[in-house]
Amino acid sequence: MKRKKKWYDFLWxxxxxxxxxxxxxxxxxxxxxxxxxxxxxxAIIKGxxxxxxxxxxxxxxxxxxxxxxxxxxxxxIPKWMKSNYFRYGFLIFFxxxxxxxxxxxxxxxxxxxxxxxxxxxxxxxxxxxxxxYHGTLFSEGxxxxxxxxxxxxxxxxxxxxxxxxxxxPRSWCVYCPMGTMTQLICKAKNRTxx
Amino acid sequence: MxxxxxxxxxxxxVACGCCIKVCPRNAISIPxxxxxxxxxxxxxxxxKCTKECPASIISLEVTES
Numbered sequence: 001m002k003r004k005k006k007w008y009d010f011l012w013x014x015x016x017x018x019x020x021x022x023x024x025x026x027x028x029x030x031x032x033x034x035x036x037x038x039x040x041x042x043a044i045i046k047g048x049x050x051x052x053x054x055x056x057x058x059x060x061x062x063x064x065x066x067x068x069x070x071x072x073x074x075x076x077i078p079k080w081m082k083s084n085y086f087r088y089g090f091l092i093f094f095x096x097x098x099x100x101x102x103x104x105x106x107x108x109x110x111x112x113x114x115x116x117x118x119x120x121x122x123x124x125x126x127x128x129x130x131x132x133y134h135g136t137l138f139s140e141g142x143x144x145x146x147x148x149x150x151x152x153x154x155x156x157x158x159x160x161x162x163x164x165x166x167x168x169p170r171s172w173c174v175y176c177p178m179g180t181m182t183q184l185i186c187k188a189k190n191r192t193x194x
Numbered sequence: 195m196x197x198x199x200x201x202x203x204x205x206x207x208v209a210c211g212c213c214i215k216v217c218p219r220n221a222i223s224i225p226x227x228x229x230x231x232x233x234x235x236x237x238x239x240x241x242k243c244t245k246e247c248p249a250s251i252i253s254l255e256v257t258e259s
Contacts, residue, residue: 003215003218003220043227047226047227048224048225048226048227049209049210049211049224049227050227052209052210052211053209053210053211053214053224054211059210059212063212063215074245076250077248077249077250082206082208082249082251087208167248168246168247168248168250169248170210170212170246170248171248172248173208173210173212173248174208174210174248174249176210179208179209179210180208182227183208183209183227183228185227186209186226186227186228187228190226190227190228
C-alpha cells in the first residue's frame with residue numbers, strides 16, 4: 001500500500017528553484033522568508049508541526065537526494081548532535097548570526113556601510129556573488145538583506161547536505177533551527193491544555 | 195507468536211515527520227508537534243520508520259500480545 005502523492009510532495013521543486021534563482025538574481029532571496037514565517041505561523045496558530053511533517057521542501061529534497069539517489073551513508077547521527085544542548089545551542093547561534101545579518105542590513109540602509117555583493121558561506125567564507133546583482137529599486141539595504149538571507153539559506157543547505165551524506169538523508173531535521181523553534185512553540189502552546 | 199511494534203523515544207523526538215511519510219499503514223501521527231505517536235493497533239512492526247528516523251529514536255520492541 002503506497003501512499004498517494006499529494007501536491008505538497010512536490011514542494012522540493014520550489015526549494016530547488018529558490019536555490020537556483022539566487023544564482024541569477026539575488027533579490028529572489030527575499031522569498032525565503034516564507035520558509036521562516038509559514039512554519040512559525042502554523043505552529044503559533046495551529047499548534048503543530050505540519051510544515052515539517054508535510055510541506056518542507058528542503059526536507060523532501062534531502063530525502064530525495066539521500067534516499068532515492070542514494071547519496072547518504074544512512075548511519076546513525078552521533079548522540080551529541082541530537083542532544084537538546086546542541087539543538088538549542090545551534091538555534092541560539094543561528095539567531096545570533098541572523099541578528100548580525102539584520103544589523104549589517106540596517107547599516108547599509110542607513111548609509112554607514114557600503115553594499116557588499118558577496119555570499120558568506122558557513123559564516124566564514126566570502127564568495128563573490130556580484131553577477132547576481134542587477135541593482136535594486138529602493139535602497140541598497142534591500143539587496144544587502146537578500147545577500148545576507150541567501151547566505152543563511154545556502155549555508156544551511158550545505159550543512160544539511162553534509163549531514164545527509166554522513167548520516168541519514170534528513171539529518172538536517174534533527175538540528176534544523178526552524179524545527180527546533182516550532183517544536184518549542186508547540187511545547188509551550190500545548191502545555192496549557194493538557 | 196512474537197510480535198514487534200515500533201516504540202518512539204519521545205524525549206528525543208524532533209517531530210520532523212519522516213516516519214509518517216514512510217509508514218505503509220498510516221499508523222503514525224504527530225498531533226501536537228512535539229513527538230510522534232504510533233497507533234499500536236495499526237503498527238505491524240515493519241521497521242520502516244526505524245530506518246527512516248533521522249535521529250534513530252524509534253525502535254522495534256517485542257510486545258506480549
